[in-house]
Each structure stands twice: as C-alpha cells, then as structure tokens.
Amino acid sequence: MSGNRTFTMIKPDAVEKNYIGAILDKINAAGFKIVAMKYTQLSKENAGAFYEVHKERPFYGELVDYMSGGPIVAAILEKENAVTDFRTLIGATNPEEAAEGTIRKLYAESISANAIHGSDSDENAAIEGNFFFSSLERH
Numbered sequence: 001m002s003g004n005r006t007f008t009m010i011k012p013d014a015v016e017k018n019y020i021g022a023i024l025d026k027i028n029a030a031g032f033k034i035v036a037m038k039y040t041q042l043s044k045e046n047a048g049a050f051y052e053v054h055k056e057r058p059f060y061g062e063l064v065d066y067m068s069g070g071p072i073v074a075a076i077l078e079k080e081n082a083v084t085d086f087r088t089l090i091g092a093t094n095p096e097e098a099a100e101g102t103i104r105k106l107y108a109e110s111i112s113a114n115a116i117h118g119s120d121s122d123e124n125a126a127i128e129g130n131f132f133f134s135s136l137e138r139h
C-alpha cells in the first residue's frame, strides 16, 4: 500500500480568504480522494513539533507563529504516487516560482503564507497523518 497516500494542510492564509472549497475542488479534480479531513487550529507547541525539522532554519519562529495563527484544514489524501503528484499539484514553495495552474500559483500570497502543505516523502506522509488523525478513526 506504500506510495498511495499523502498528507496536506490548507494553511491559515487560504482558510482566511475562503479558499477551502476551491482548493478541495482542485484536489479532487486531480484525482485525489479525501480519506480523512479535519478543520482545526494548531497550538504554538503543536506547530513547533510539526515543523521540528526546520528548527534550525532562520524562519522557524515566523513559520510556527504563522501556522498557529489561525484555523487550518488537515487531510489525508489517496491516489497512486500521491506524494509526488501532490507536490506537483501544489507547486514550488515560493509562489512566485510556482508553475501556472498550481495551487500555490493560484492561491498563495508569499513564501511564508503559501496556502498549502504537502508531505515530501511516504515516510513523512505517514508521520504527519498520524500527528493529526488517531488510528482509531476509520481512514
């Protein structure tokens, strides 16, 4: 079953601008099935833990403040080659460099408020999905 799931978050800037529906439409249109979904807000502590890998980066504090600053939508998505295909769908981290038609090109404001997250490996997709969704939930 490896390789068919990824994890995403619609980030606070996109939720604030009411882009949840438009972004979910694009995700479905690209062939992803939503198998778990939650509207929630991260505490600073949880945002810090989620982005622990970036702890030493200069933008870590800004990233944690931003990601805990408003509600998000977290979801587990299913499709063949989910991780790679989803990274293609969302586009480059910096929306100025994102390809035409990608979610970040369409909906992101800046490198820090970049609308959406997508896991970067099968291993991280599983870790990140487990961070938000209990194994007792049916997904």
Ligand code: GTP
Binding pocket: 054, 059, 062, 063, 092, 093, 111, 112, 113, 114, 116, 117, 118, 119, 120
């Ligand atoms: P995610 O899907 O959110 O993980 O983005 P990514 O994989 O495209 O980028 P990466 O994991 O390298 O960075 C995580 C997040 O940190 C990015 O989505 C940005 O919001 C933020 N970030 C990355 N680089 C910078 C930067 O140079 N400056 C600032 N302010 N934020 C950055």
Ligand code: MG
Binding pocket: 118, 119, 120
């Ligand atoms: Mg990343």
